[in-house]
Amino acid sequence: MSQSGLQDLKKNRLGSLLADDQFKDVNLRSMLDIARFDDEEFVKMQKYSVPELRRPLFEQVLEQATWENVIKGVALGPSWSTHWFKILVRIPKGFEKVERIQFEFNMEGEGMIFSEKGDVIHGLTGGNGLDCRKEFILPESWRDGYCHLFYIETAVNGMFGLSDGISPPDMGRVMHVNTADIVVPNMPAYRLFWDFQIISDCAIKLPQNSWESYLALEIGNKIQNAFMSGVQDTLEECRKLAQEFLGKDVDSDKVFDSKGDPIITAVGHCHIDTAWLWPYAETRRKIARSWSTQLDLMDRYPEYTFTASSAQQYKWLLEDYPELFARIQDANENGGKFKHIGGTWVEMDTNIPSGESLVRQFLYGQRFFENYFKKRCETFWLPDTFGYSIALPQICRLAGAKYFFTQKLSWNNINKFPHTTFNWVGLDGTQTPAESYNAQCDVDDIIKCVTQHKNLGEDKTSLLLFGNGDGGPNLPMLERLRRCRGVSNTIGALPLSKTGSADQFFEDIQKNTYQGRDLVQWVGELYLEFHRGTYTTQAKIKAGNRHSELLMRDIEYFCTLASLFNPTYKFPKKNMDVLWEKVLLYFVKLSYCADLRNQFHDCLPGSAIEMVNVDVREIYDEVQATGNNILNESLRALGFVDDGGEVVAINSLAWSRTEIIDIQSITSTSPGDSKRFPFVDIRIDSVEKAVVSSEPKMVSCPGNTAKFCESKPYCSVDVQRIKDNVFKIKNGVLEVTIENGIITSIYDQRVNREIVPDGAQVGKYMIYNDQPLFWDAWDTEIYHLETGHPLTSTKVSVIESGPLRSSILVETRISEKSWIKTKISLEAYNGQDGAWSMIKYDAEVEWQENRKFLKIEFPVDVHSGEANYECAFGVIKRPTHANTSWDAAKFEVVCHKWADISENGYGVAVLNDSKYGFATQGNLMRLSLLRSPKAPDAHADMGRHKFKFALLPHIGNYQQANISRAAYNFNVPLRVGQTKDIIAVNSALNSILLAGDPSIILETIKRGEDDEDMQTSLKNIPKRNGRSVILRLFETYGGHATAKIITTLPIKNVCKTNILEDDGEKIKFDKHDACLEIQIAMRAFEIATIRLIL
Known part of the structure; x- marks a missing residue:
């Protein structure tokens, strides 16, 4: 046999000492x-199966439980059910001096041990x-020879739910209590087990021609030769051999005391997905x-440092297990x-939430x-999310x-x-x-940690983040970590490691790189x-997110004003917090704190x-109903009435608006007029006396509220039928031709320009096969674009014909179901x-497909190497x-309310109103x-499904056309009220x-978090x-800009x-007449x- 063949044989033999196989x-x-x-002399068990998939706390279980005697092997079900065990143990005599005695319990699922008085022990x-x-x-x-009582709560689900991989949960799952034993472990054997794991790993993983690898193989071979099953003394002999490679201190935290500069x-x-499987x-x-479990490990491993993120999870722990x-x-x-660690409410998705929602995560x-x-x-901690x-x-x-x-x-x-380690430069240069x-x-x-450090x-500093996802580190990991450090101390074959915190790690980087100046940049x-x-x-979840974000913006705005202008109105902070907690509990958003729960990185992404x-x-849905109730209460406090x-x-936006809106079932109290009207176009411009017309007219309205006023000149919109299934809609600006439900021409009369390329079709629905390699809900792969085919309309009809709006209804069949x-639509x-x-497009879809992807295409006669996306x-x-x-x-990329090519x-x-x-x-x-x-x-x-989107041709680039404002208008419709x-x-x-550069957006008006009321x-x-008012603004177009805040509030400081x-x-702020300007x-x-301080 060759020398290399002998070495391979020895390496293959290494696995046999620890193998869970025939040997x-x-x-x-x-x-x-x-x-x-x-046996029952030492272990007695009673079980209480909780009805209706409820999850009662310990105190509730004691109040309601009916216990039945059970033995090992008892079946537990159905899926997601909870079963409590009341366990009495009596340790047999003769083991008073052993190092450790443990109770082993394995029911295939998850569980948690409670003391007799109800304190959590560990999972x-x-x-x-x-x-x-x-x-x-x-x-x-x-x-002491007496019986002792404790409880175990069990759940019929595993660490990763009840799925086979990412498949839907198996709702017919039954688990069994396979183990319920008092065990006296042989601790020298366990320690040798961990020793040999690291030594055999070194023999295989270290460079194969290195002397360290050969030494590990030699010592591993000697240990196997020395070991004799059933002979306790050979365990100590084997451990002494292991010390030649690991050192003598691997059974304690002393192993980390040796000199050296750990890298x-x-x-x-423990990355616990707030919701997933x-x-x-x-x-x-x-x-x-x-x-x-981590607290239990800290008691036994003094060197161990653990970190956990997500304030929501701490809040739940406070509520359930104080x-x-x-x-x-x-x-x-x-x-x-x-x-x-982390500083956020949850480890959130960052692709889809609005900027203000991201702010609230941190707040x-x-x-x-x-x-x-x-x-x-x-340290912002986001180990697992789907983009940044x-x-x-x-x-x-x-x-x-x-x-x-x-x-x-x-x-x-x-x-x-x-x-691996770098300075990330953001949108503003931060x-x-x-x-x-x-x-x-x-x-x-x-x-x-070293070889993959780029x-x-x-x-040279590296971070080793260890622990099982959704469970955290366990004892074998800590034992292995000690032994790896032992190898570093004794042989030097592995880089030196230490235990510590993420903050300490980053502080070390700062020291080693001149406060980060030496790090590479990613812009x-x-x-x-x-x-x-x-x-x-x-x-629907993404639509709920968008609509709730915008609703919360309005709620805070109107509630803030109501609290300042109506002395009997109290800002509903407490009620909103209660609702936030409810929303956080059920992971939806009413307020921004509510957003945060749904914005967890497996919820909002779907x-x-x-x-x-x-x-x-x-x-x-509940958030929309409850949130609108809160908003309406604030409007009533400001002087709005339900009728009359x-x-x-x-x-609620900070700029003037000209729009056509639908008015349904509202009557005017203006003299001589009590008729209902379907459409009113609104100009929010100047403060002036107004009357309501019973006829649809272009109108002018004041400030942030508007009465319906006399019309200004406008170009009405009309629709013409050219021939079967061919229609033309025009409003003096755009002339749109629709053939068989698809736009074949858009002519901009302002610049005499055709927008649709020759032979192209705008607004064409496309359906694609959408079968990723593995992660079904998560992934779509580039090859799906090769499978698309267009959908054709089955019926086209005119449903509105001006003068303020003309609309074509297009019906399209995707499949039999x-x-x-x-x-x-095109408006005046x-x-x-x-x-x-x-x-404008208003779409209603009945969707019953299997792994298909529906998209809509807009080919346009505009050339640019870059497109712009709101983020x-x-x-x-x-x-x-x-x-x-x-x-x-x-x-495939993320965009928020708009995308543009200029x-x-x-x-x-x-x-769009809900797509990303x-x-x-x-x-x-x-x-x-x-999808x-x-x-x-x-x-x-x-x-x-119902959703809206629009195609907006414009003169100039997106900045000159104020596309951000157009998208806000599209997503935040004017509200209609009475006063x-x-x-x-x-x-x-x-x-x-707010006055000044239109690139500055006044995103948020809210009350100060710590105001005395x-x-x-x-x-x-x-x-x-x-009291104070908080204003959040941002510059949206990428340039220096100035603006001024004009307020009539009694400001003391800013x-x-x-x-x-x-x-x-x-x-500083200036006073002009009755206003202050900032x-x-x-x-x-x-x-x-x-912060405006009142």
Whole structure:
């Protein structure tokens, strides 16, 4: 036999000592237990099966439980059910002096142990995988010969729910209690087990021609020769051999005391998906299971540091398990071993939420941590999400988060992301140090920390984030970590590691790179080349998100004004917080805190199981109803009435608007007029006396509210039938030809320009086969674009024919079960400022498809190498070509309310009210509408959908055409109300105005979080005297801009703040007549928060 063949034989032999196979009766596994007892003399069990899939807390169980005697092997079901066990154990005599005695319980699912008085001890994970934890170490005081009582709560679901991979849950699952034993473990055998794992790994994973690899193989071979099954003394002999490679200190934290400069910081982490393959209610228990286990490990491993994010999860723990929460607070404050991190309410999706929603993630998250842990988070922690908004560096800095960590970029499926440690430069130029790299703490993980570090030239420090997803680190990981450090100390074959926190890791980087100045930069968005289908999956959830974000904007605006102008009205902070908590519980959004729950990275993207998605959709509907009630109460407090007043239009945006709106079932009290009217066009411009016309007319209205006034000149719209299924609609600006339900011509009469390329068709629905490689709800792959075919209309008819709106109804058959009805409309145009002429689409879809993708195409005669897309707090440019693999990878991208392609002097935008997936290839713009994946939700997106979008041709580029404002108007329709006191209403609604550069958007008007009249549950954050108003503005077009805030409020001081509302520099203001003016100068894409102190 050759030398290499001999070495291979020895390597193959290494696996036999620990193998769970035919030789386990004679290898080391045969000696792991000294004794095992399961008879009723020592173990007695009673079970209570909770009805109706409820999840009662410990106190409730004691009140309602009816216990039955059971034995090992008892079956548990159905899926998602809860079963409690009341267990009495008596430790047999003769084992008083052994190192450890434990109770092992394995029922295939998840569980949690409670003391007799109801304190959480730690979690259990059933099965036989790497994440299994079945042992409960019994206190030494229980070796007294008496019976001792404890409880185990069990759940008929595994760590990853009840799915086979990402398939929908198996709702017929039955589990069994396979183990319920008192066990005396052979601790020397366990320690040898961990020793040999690392030694054999080194023999295989270290460079094969290195002396370290040969030494590991030699020592491993000697250990196997020395081991004799059933002979205890050979265990110690084998361990002495292991010390030659590992050193003598691997059984304690002393192993980390040796000299050297560690370059790996190992941080324990438990990434608990707030909802994914299990319902939200199960997450509340997962948190307690996982985090209590980490406290238990800290007691036994003094070096261990654990970190956990998501303020919502801490809040749930506080509500359900206050004693456990108090222990975590103590571990956080005394010794700092349990670290809070992240600073956000949840580990959210960042592609789809608005900029303000991202702000609220930090606002609510940081305030929670500050209140309960006395410290905000400095590291933004987002290990698992599906893309990274370009606004994040600036938002992080404004929230006090100096660093950013993720690992998802390593999932790119086309290009490898080139950096590990780098400075991320955001939309406005803000830089944030970032780190991108779940580990099991084996030799391979330690090696990869160095070999996969792409920026060793700038900094050699690496972060080892270890722990099972949704469960956290376990004992074997910590034992392996000690032994890897032992190898480093003794042989030097592995890089030195230490345990620590993420903050410490980033501080080390700062020290090593001259405060980050030596790090490489990545400028622009961190686009994840994966999970692109999440921009579209679960369309109703995404619509609920958009509509709720905008509703919350209005609620805060009107409630703020009502609290300032009506002395009897109290800002409903407490009621809104209660509703926020309810929304957070059910993961929907009423307020921005409510947003945060639904914006978790498996909820809003649409990659959760059906029961999660059903809950979210139902609560979004409830949010709309409840939120509008709160809003209407604030409007009544401002002087609006339900009936009997003059009809007015209410504008919550900060600019004038000219629009046609539908008025239904509202009558006017103007003299001589009580008729109903279907359409009214509104001009919000100047304060003037107004009357309501019973005829549809173009009208002028004042300020932020408007009476319906006499018309100004306008170009009416009309529709002509040219021939069968061919129609022409024109309004003096656009002339649109529709043939068989598809636009074949759009002629812009302002510039005498045809917009549709020769032979092209605008507004054509396309259907694609959509079968990704694996992640069904998550992914759509580039090859799906090769499978598209157009849909043809079956019926076209005129349903409105002017003078203010003309509409064509197009009916399209997708399949035998699916169809589309689309209303294509063009409205009258009067050429006033703030008016746009656009082709509007109102779509209703019955969708019953299987792995199909529905899109609509807009080919336009505009040439540009880049397209522009609205994103959080700004606009991002992306290529319209596929010159490089990086360009080609962006075949599907995120956009918010609009996308635009412009050339010098002209452009075309596509607006939408609830869609997020988009693509621009050359001059072809494509809006993604609906997907139909079957996992993990087998019924994803099935049913009826309604949504709107529009095509907006414009003169100039998107900045000159103010496309951002057009998209806000499209998404925030004017409200219609009635008032008997127009002067008082206008006084309130005109009390805060914005004038100046149209690129500055006044996004938010709200009350200060810590005003003395704000009721909040955060009692440890001090109140501020008086009242204040918070204004959030951002520059949206990418240039320096100025504006002024004009207010009639009794201002004492004005401060610029961060997004956490900490006062910064004071801002001067000037008084002009009855108003105060505050000058604002902003950088490109800057986010500014202003506090008006009353």
